[in-house]
Structure formats: structure tokens, C-alpha cells
Amino acid sequence: MEIEDNIETFNSLIKRRSFIWGPSPEIYGGLAGFYSYGPAGMELKHNILSMLRRELRYFGFGEVECPTIMPEIVWRASGHLERFIDPVIKCEECNTQYRVDKLLQEALPDTIIDGLSFEEMEELIKKNRILCPKCGKVFQKIEEYNLMLKTVIGNDTIAYLRPETATTTYLLFNRLDQDARRQYPIKIYQYGKAYRNEISPRQLVLRMRAFDQFEIQLFIGKEQEMDFEDYFELKEYKLPLLDWQIQEKKIDTPNLISLEQAIKKKILKKPAFAYCLYLGYYLTKKVGIPEKVIRYRQHSPHERAHYADDAWDLEIKTNQFGWVEICGVHDRTDYDLKRHGDYSKQDFKVSMGSDPNVKEIPQILEIAFGIDRIIYTLLENAFNVEDGRINLKLDKHLAPNTVAVFPLVRNKEKIRNLALKIHRDLLEFRIKSFYDAAGSIGKRYRRQDELGTPFCITIDYQSLEDNTVTIRERDSMNQVRVDISEVPNIINK
RNA sequence: GCGCUCGUAGUAUAGUGGUAAUAUGCUGGCUUCCCAAGCCAGCGUCCCGGGUUCAAUUCCCGGCGGGCGCACCA
Structure with a gap:
């Protein structure tokens, strides 16, 4: 693919x-x-x-x-009630909505718009015959657009998220x-x-x-x-x-x-x-x-x-x-x-x-x-794509899984059991370990690369004989063979 | 909110006025292998509502959602 x-x-x-x-x-x-x-x-x-x-x-x-x-008083005091509610006006003809203060400031560059009430701004629109810039129709009423989400506490206490x-x-x-x-x-x-x-x-x-x-x-x-x-x-x-x-x-x-x-x-x-x-x-x-x-x-x-x-x-x-x-x-x-x-x-x-x-x-x-x-x-x-491989280069302390544990093959019970044991032992250390036996070994590596897992441990035939496993490092894909007892130290290093 | 555009399996796409496909994915089995291997069997999709029609995933209208542009983003 x-x-x-x-x-x-x-x-x-x-x-x-x-x-x-x-x-x-x-x-x-x-x-x-x-x-x-x-x-x-x-x-x-x-x-x-x-x-x-x-x-x-x-x-x-x-x-x-x-x-x-x-409650409302908090947002009145903080200034959000005043500043987070924008005056908007809608053209009835073409349905375009404008920020009234911006519209006015553009039309009347020498007037101070900041701090005017809705009524005062409506007055200005009328007095200066400001029309919809798009279709030239007369504006009606100013409405408010509230950037804060309003709710009611109890029966009648107005509050804001x-x-x-x-x-x-x-x-x-x-x-x-x-x-x-x-x-x-x-x-x-x-x-x-x-x-x-x-x-x-x-x-x-x-x-x-x-x-x-x-x-x-x-x-x-x-x-x-x-x-x-x-x-x-x-x-x-x-x-x-x-x-x-x-x-x-x-x-x-x-x-x-x-x-x-x-x-x-x-x-x-x-x-x-x-x-x-x-x-x-x-x-x-x-x-x-x-x-x-x-x-x-x-x-x-x-x-x-x-x-x-x-x-x-x-x-x-x-x-x-x-x-x-x-x-x-x-x-x-x-x-x-x-x-x-x-x-x-x-x-x-x-x-x-x-x-x-x-x-x-x-x-x-x-x-x-x-x-x-x-x-x-x-x-x-x-996010990186390297030679057709997706590699999520997350810091090892941030990756969702710190390590994934794979049996090289699934149909050898001894290999599977050892892999599961290692996985459980890592969990005992409270290391974020993930066990996967599905599909081919290459596919499992790729799946973990996509999640940014920094280490993958594979248990193979040799593991049964000398208690060693391979640790694969995500970015280099290099593998080293180490003693099982060394695994937590290497991961935590 | 306006304009343009799009909406099909988990993901990415193809396609059609007679309810659908390709890849990948996923599940089970076989194979046992160190970088998305192979084989077998299976799973899963037309955004929502209305209209036109004998029949709508397809056409029309509305909604919702995405992308882009405008506006907005303290």
C-alpha cells in the first residue's frame, strides 16, 4: 500500500x-x-x-x-460581559451580518465608536445613513452576539460558562x-x-x-x-x-x-x-x-x-x-x-x-x-512518513504506549507465554506496556510506529534458551538483544 | 453568519434513477516468518429530513457536518 x-x-x-x-x-x-x-x-x-x-x-x-x-456579576466585573458581547446587525435583504462597531468605524473613521451603547450606535447608523455595503439596503435593529454561553442556575440566577x-x-x-x-x-x-x-x-x-x-x-x-x-x-x-x-x-x-x-x-x-x-x-x-x-x-x-x-x-x-x-x-x-x-x-x-x-x-x-x-x-x-512508514516521533514520556511486547510467532505456546509474562511484569512496574500477537511481526511494528511507541520487544526462539529478547527502537528501527531483566532499566533510561 | 464546494464500510476512494464496489482495516482459522508476507472463511458503507418518481445513495428543497474564501477569533 x-x-x-x-x-x-x-x-x-x-x-x-x-x-x-x-x-x-x-x-x-x-x-x-x-x-x-x-x-x-x-x-x-x-x-x-x-x-x-x-x-x-x-x-x-x-x-x-x-x-x-x-454568576453574572463575575463576568460583569471581569469585563467579559461588556467585551464578549458583540453588537451585530443583519441586512434583511442579503442576510449578511456585520459587526456594528467595525462597520461604523470604517464608515466614520473620525468618530470614537468604542464604548457607545447599542442605542447610540443605532442612532449613528440612522443619522449618517449607513447602508449595507453589499446591497445598499437600510439596516434595521442591532442585535447582540454573545461569545459567552449563558445558563440559568436554580430558577432565576443568570450565570455564564x-x-x-x-x-x-x-x-x-x-x-x-x-x-x-x-x-x-x-x-x-x-x-x-x-x-x-x-x-x-x-x-x-x-x-x-x-x-x-x-x-x-x-x-x-x-x-x-x-x-x-x-x-x-x-x-x-x-x-x-x-x-x-x-x-x-x-x-x-x-x-x-x-x-x-x-x-x-x-x-x-x-x-x-x-x-x-x-x-x-x-x-x-x-x-x-x-x-x-x-x-x-x-x-x-x-x-x-x-x-x-x-x-x-x-x-x-x-x-x-x-x-x-x-x-x-x-x-x-x-x-x-x-x-x-x-x-x-x-x-x-x-x-x-x-x-x-x-x-x-x-x-x-x-x-x-x-x-x-x-x-x-x-x-x-x-508525524513523519519515512520510506512508506508512518512514524509518530513522540517523546517517550508522552507516547500512549511506552513499550509493546510481541511473540515472534503466535503458534508456539512457549514463546507466547513468555511474551505474556514479560508484558505482565512490565505492567507490574507500571510501565505502559501493550501486548500484541495479531498479524505478522512487521505489521505489529508498523501499528506501534503509528502510535509513537518508542520501544518494541520481541520474544523469539532464542529467548526460550537464554532469557534474552530484542528491543527495537522506533526511529532507527535498530534492534539490540538484551537480557530480560535489563528491559525495565533500558525503557526507563 | 455569507459565498463556493463536498458528504459512500473503521480509513482512503470508485460508481449508479432499480439499495453498491476497490484497497486497506477488522474477526476466526492455517502458515511461523524480525519490519504492513501468504492462504482460507467471514464482517462492515450511501449524513439526516422532506419532495419528485412505480422506484432516490443518485434528481430537487431544507437541515447538519467538512474544506476553502470573506467576516469573526479579546
Whole structure:
């Protein structure tokens, strides 16, 4: 069978080998923007999460988990209610839908549209006789398109599914502050589902309506942002930075530049923020994304989120979808805690600097990963077709199976029994072992290559005589013969 | 949401106004072999709803879903 090295082969692989299925529910035709993970996909996801959690523990971060549904007041305070509901207007004639604010801004470049109410915008449309750009008809009423999914708790409490995990983390600030015993920065992260009612979800798991976020937060003082201990150890470290000013010159290759240089050249303002960029980059590399497909792209001032003072997207180059954002690093300033302080009538001012009499609302720096996007870009980058062989080059700690065990032949009971015993012994060590006796030996190797299994162990006639087996390494396909007792060590090495 | 286009076994495709095929896959058996080997037997498909028709997987309409472009993506 001819195996072509193309995106179709990849797309069918992730379905065939139970990584990603959908749109779900498939048997009912599917709903756009919703996908399921199969057993292999979940193994991969869990392995990625374990790796991230382990690394973050090393960097001194703790984990929290909050409800995915929060009452309206939370989203009013966070600014999402205001910013996530877009005013749209529909032309009755040609059915085309427009964002009212964008339409107005284009028609009236000198008017400030931001912050106008629906009524005021309707008024502007009437007064300036703005017609449908497509067919020239008169517009009717402005409607709202809500990017947040709304629900009702009990009988009449309006609530929303969280559009990001970050906000729910911030609500814990006074608890975290106690827990951290005023040692700043407070380093905390949250992993979990977030929901956005995307207008047109596309591109597999890259733009879903229910997706996983892994959001890392630093609560930090203004003084500490500029004089941050962790930064000094890694200020020499170089990152591929594409700042917004280079982008304006239509350049899209990043500069490999040290954090220190970036600060000096005023590409970055704060050492603590530079540390966040480093951490995002470090974690991305840790899960096995190669350096050459990673870059940091800075948002231009008008591209930024409502809460952000500075924003950089960590992007991965993919074959199918070009550069894909997998992580956003944001300087959220004291925006969030200020707002939640105001709305909840709590005082979030704490003394964080050298002078205990000076109290301030903490600044927040955020590193927000989209786990589903990591999974997709990782799979795509791991995918290789080599001499007609599909090889998924996943890091051995991430592969769904760490090892597969095969009897060379199936109809020799002694060989089969020894293979099964070795498989069970590996499981006893809690090594992710998979046993397979079906089909030819070559076919079994190929099946495991498609799942990214780093090692295959084959039990043959010689094994019965001298207690040795062969271990085959996925990428080289090289085999070495070793004593059975050595197997766990070699795999865990 | 709009426009174009597509929707056939698990996967990839062919084809047709008279309910379907090729490869691969999967199951059982034989063979026993170190890189998708062979043999035998078997399994499995026309996205959903409506219309036209004696008869629809095929034609028409609507829906749902995919791809591309526009818009959107804090």
C-alpha cells in the first residue's frame, strides 16, 4: 500500500489511531466546535499534563481548580460581559451580518465608536445613513452576539460558562494571599475547561467551543516586576521574538535575542514579564516542540485583549494551518484585581514592596496555554512518513504506549507465554506496556510506529534458551538483544 | 453568519434513477516468518429530513457536518 506523506494521511491517522474524533456527537451528525479524545489521545493529553505539572512544581507553582460556571456579576466585573458581547446587525435583504462597531468605524473613521451603547450606535447608523455595503439596503435593529454561553442556575440566577479559567483563579486572590503567607510573587495555575460560543469554529481542535486551558498566573508587586530574582538567572537566554514594530514592516522572521537585550532595546518592559516568556517557551520545548517551529509574536496595541497591557503569542508552525497560537503571555496589570475589588467591595491592596506602609493591588502576569492546540501541533510535528512508514516521533514520556511486547510467532505456546509474562511484569512496574500477537511481526511494528511507541520487544526462539529478547527502537528501527531483566532499566533510561 | 464546494464500510476512494464496489482495516482459522508476507472463511458503507418518481445513495428543497474564501477569533 502506498503511503503518502501528506496532510490527508495525517488527518486520517489521528482518527484511525484514536487520538481525536469528531465533531461530536458523530452519530447524530455532529455539532461544530466539539471534539472527543479517544484512548490514545487521552493518554497523550494526560502525559502532557503530568509533564507540565511536574515542571511547574519545579518552578514553584501551585495548582487550583474552580467551578466552570460563575454568576453574572463575575463576568460583569471581569469585563467579559461588556467585551464578549458583540453588537451585530443583519441586512434583511442579503442576510449578511456585520459587526456594528467595525462597520461604523470604517464608515466614520473620525468618530470614537468604542464604548457607545447599542442605542447610540443605532442612532449613528440612522443619522449618517449607513447602508449595507453589499446591497445598499437600510439596516434595521442591532442585535447582540454573545461569545459567552449563558445558563440559568436554580430558577432565576443568570450565570455564564467561563470563557477563560484565569478569571476564576483571580477570584481566589485573598485565599491565595493567606496561603502564600505574603510571599510574592504568588505562583499559581489552573487547568480546566473553558467555553466560547465561537461564531464559526474551524480547524479541528484549534478553535473549539469547549476547550482545555492551562493558565499560569503570577501575582506580583510593581517593584518586584522590575527587579525579579528568577530573571537574573536566565537573562542571557535567547528567545525568537517578533515584536509588533517589526511586523508593521511586513517582516515575519523573529529575532533571536536575549531577554536582557530585549529589555535594553525596550522590546520588553519588565524583567518579570521576560521571565514569563521564558517559562512559556521552556514548557513548549519540554513537551517536544522543536525550536525551529516556535516563535513569539507580539500583539499590536489595537490587537490586545481588554485586560492586557502587553501580549505575546507563542506560535507553532504547522503544515495544515500555518502559524498557530498555542500560548498567550499577557501583562494584565492590576486590571483584574482592581475590577473584582470594586465589584465585590473587597480590598485587595497588600504591601508587596520594600516599604511595608505602601500598599498596592498586585499586578498579574499570565501564561495561558491551549492544551488542545498543544496536542494538535505536537501530533503534526511528530508525524513523519519515512520510506512508506508512518512514524509518530513522540517523546517517550508522552507516547500512549511506552513499550509493546510481541511473540515472534503466535503458534508456539512457549514463546507466547513468555511474551505474556514479560508484558505482565512490565505492567507490574507500571510501565505502559501493550501486548500484541495479531498479524505478522512487521505489521505489529508498523501499528506501534503509528502510535509513537518508542520501544518494541520481541520474544523469539532464542529467548526460550537464554532469557534474552530484542528491543527495537522506533526511529532507527535498530534492534539490540538484551537480557530480560535489563528491559525495565533500558525503557526507563 | 455569507459565498463556493463536498458528504459512500473503521480509513482512503470508485460508481449508479432499480439499495453498491476497490484497497486497506477488522474477526476466526492455517502458515511461523524480525519490519504492513501468504492462504482460507467471514464482517462492515450511501449524513439526516422532506419532495419528485412505480422506484432516490443518485434528481430537487431544507437541515447538519467538512474544506476553502470573506467576516469573526479579546
